[in-house]
Amino acid sequence: MTVTTLDPPATALSPAIAPAPTPAGPLTTAWSVALRTVRKFRRTPQLVLIGTIQGAMFLLIFRYVFGGAINPGPVPYVDFLVPGFVVTSVLFAGTGTAAGVAEDVEHGFFDRLRSLPVSRGALLAGRTLADTGVLAWGLAITTAIGFAIGFSIHGSVAMALAAFGLCVVYGFAVTWLFVWIGLVAGNAQAAQGMSLLVFPLTFVSSAYVPVDSMPGWMQPIAENQPITAMTNAVRSLALGDPSLAGLSGTTAHWVVLSLLWSAGLVLVFAPLAVARYRRS
């Protein structure tokens, strides 16, 4: 009898399984976990349905309950409201992201991922990108409902598409904030609770009412926060002219300002989230 095997015996489960030569790179890593988030979203119809119904409900309430009492100036309230509403719906969706991330922490799913030989930054980036994709889908539905209740764009189609793109970019930035909240909170309920702390910002902004209708002391707060910058940019693009939105300054000014806010959010919360995720 001759011994033909010189290599150390494979310590694998069965001869069919051998270790891979090198672990997945950052792209494969991000793609694999992104695919999981998208599958989870698509196969959990109640998530899709509840999100849609919630969005539609609030949009209808603002349009028909509060709308009559609010006079934004040159355009009908619905044209004023829908851009602002789409911007704030990014925050509504973020609550779901925070809860989902917290759930992954709670149920050991992140521990499994973190014990794998792949970049932890790429794991989180995949998650954030997928959540942004899911968010874009939600924004498209919200916008469609907006059109159904009488919203119309006053500028060009290209500008409207740019407005939508801007919302997605902003959504990506805000998702990092909510991923961080989910990681810090540690369980889904706490994550939802912490996310709600962001909501006063949606009201103290130009999203639903013109800022100059607020008391004087509140106006500087409302003027200088990211939701207002985003809303003003999206609204200027949708209406084709900032003056129709009751704004001074050019459309370009508001777009640049909103991109700066988005970049700022990413620069602060992406490193915070990755550091928290890496922490051992």
Place this chain on the structure above:
Amino acid sequence: MAAPIVEAHGLTKRFGKVEALAGLDLVAHSGQVVAVLGPNGAGKTTFVRTIATLVRPDGGSLRVDGIDVARHPERVRRIIGLAGQYAAVEEAMSGRENLGMVARLFGHDRRASRANTDAVLEQLGLTDAADRLVRTYSGGMRRRLDLGASLVGAPRLLLLDEPTTGLDPRSRMDLWDAIRRLVAHGTDVLLTTQYLDEADQLASQVVIIDHGRVIAEGTPGELKSRAGRDVIDVHAHRADDLGAVGDALAPIGTAPPRLDPATRRVTVPVVGGRRTINDAVRALDLLGVEVDDIALRRPTLDEVFLVLTGAPIEAASDDSDVPDPHAAAVAAGAA
């Protein structure tokens, strides 16, 4: 000689006031199943998470297959597989998709991922359920799939943190069988458990830890000898007789008999084997009580734990090893 698969020296980790690891020393060689046994809060989970590079120890050294965990965590992650206390699988994906995702992350290309996934599903008896969403799986199937997810990367060392906690007896035995098959194929396994029979069933080396340090180690047989005594176990017919049975056995034992009214049992440690059981039978005969069963046996690990720690394993703090201020208070109260 090859480096030990796990080599820990003086490992410490503190979460706030809780000292989860208090100078833990452990050397495990390849080719064995090592069971880390201890009550909740003993530091088992922290130890496994440290090996899995999820927790960074405050002090001490830890090597996995010769690799320094603190210096090269990414190299350690390439050779370990982790299955935790929860079934960390995605409910909205099928079993096949779950394993495929992890296989891809381990670096397998599409074809190798598919082959590994099929092999693991087959190995764990999940082939028939492979394309069903995990949300339709039973608890036992989820655990097996979770075990599978830690296997698709063909790890050299498999870390199982309380793999059967919360499972029904049948699922538990299925999982034990799966673990035994892995071991037969040469995968090294380090598992934690609070179930003494689990350690007895699976492990060739048992390490008992309490309050973050090792208090005893050896083969299950050695640990039982360490307790040093045989046990006479009498099952009385009537609960009222327990006291009398205890009194009759007391002169034979090396320690006072333990009475357990719930099971109508009296146990007493003895030295002298067969001779003592004759004495016991005679004493009980003289007393005239009805006895359902009498046996001379080796002590269980439960009894070993009692001898080694002075406290029965059930009486230990019920808190897990995650940092938690409440746990600190309980630990302080117990100390």
